[in-house]
Amino acid sequence: MNYVILIFSLLLIFVSTSCQNSANTGSTKRISSETVKILSEQDIIAISTQACNEMDHRATIATNNHALNQRLNKIVNTLPNNINNRNINYKVYLNTEPNAWSTANGCIRVNSGLMKLLTDNELQAVLAHEQGHIALKHAIKSFRQAPYIEITDKANEIVIMVKQELAQQYEVEADEYALNLLLKEKIDPIGLINMLSKMPIHASEYPTAHPSNLHRMNNILDKLKNK
Numbered sequence: 650m651n652y653v654i655l656i657f658s659l660l661l662i663f664v665s666t667s668c669q670n671s672a673n674t675g676s677t678k679r680i681s682s683e684t685v686k687i688l689s690e691q692d693i694i695a696i697s698t699q700a701c702n703e704m705d706h707r708a709t710i711a712t713n714n715h716a717l718n719q720r721l722n723k724i725v726n727t728l729p730n731n732i733n734n735r736n737i738n739y740k741v742y743l744n745t746e747p748n749a750w751s752t753a754n755g756c757i758r759v760n761s762g763l764m765k766l767l768t769d770n771e772l773q774a775v776l777a778h779e780q781g782h783i784a785l786k787h788a789i790k791s792f793r794q795a796p797y798i799e800i801t802d803k804a805n806e807i808v809i810m811v812k813q814e815l816a817q818q819y820e821v822e823a824d825e826y827a828l829n830l831l832l833k834e835k836i837d838p839i840g841l842i843n844m845l846s847k848m849p850i851h852a853s854e855y856p857t858a859h860p861s862n863l864h865r866m867n868n869i870l871d872k873l874k875n876k
Contacts, residue, residue: 686689701756711741751779753788774840787819
């Protein structure tokens with residue numbers, strides 16, 4: 650069974666709720682799935698908030714008057730700003746890697762490298778995809794379905810093991826959510842196809858959280874035919 654690794658960096662307030670049933674393996678603390686399942690959705694939201702704050706602390710964030718931040722604010726105004734009764738908050742990281750991510754508490758972060766690579770329409774698609782992960786509670790499900798969670802000494806990281814096929818299913822579900830959202834908001838959904846065509850190709854011979862870009866594009870095109 651292939652697993653992929655999701656890493657959250659955060660303070661260790663969480664550990665106090667789970668140390669009774671955790672095992673130490675060298676410098677790594679392993680928390681059993683039974684212990685993780687005790688966590689409520691609000692507990693996981695709190696962990697996500699800490700993770701987002703820690704990532705923000707480490708990153709170089711574009712200032713409010715930075716051109717990329719102003720561009721992002723203009724784009725996000727075309728999309729919903731509240732999901733599952735949680736306000737979505739955005740920041741631009743000054744990082745050349747083309748990447749974007751979200752957390753369960755409503756953080757969406759976009760690297761400057763991705764913004765420079767994509768058009769506004771393509772960025773709308775990326776943000777709609779990240780909103781999909783939040784709306785469909787993929788991070789919360791990943792916590793609850795993990796066979797175990799490890800906390801390492803390296804910057805207080807939480808490492809979550811997720812079945813490869815499940816992680817890839819979440820990516821497809823987020824694509825489909827994004828497609829429906831873009832159509833609802835009367836935004837050209839071709840951005841989903843175009844942005845995937847520009848993304849690095851995910852090699853199928855290695856475990857990855859993402860299905861191949863071609864698979865994702867074909868799935869979107871199939872859904873569009875039925876709209």
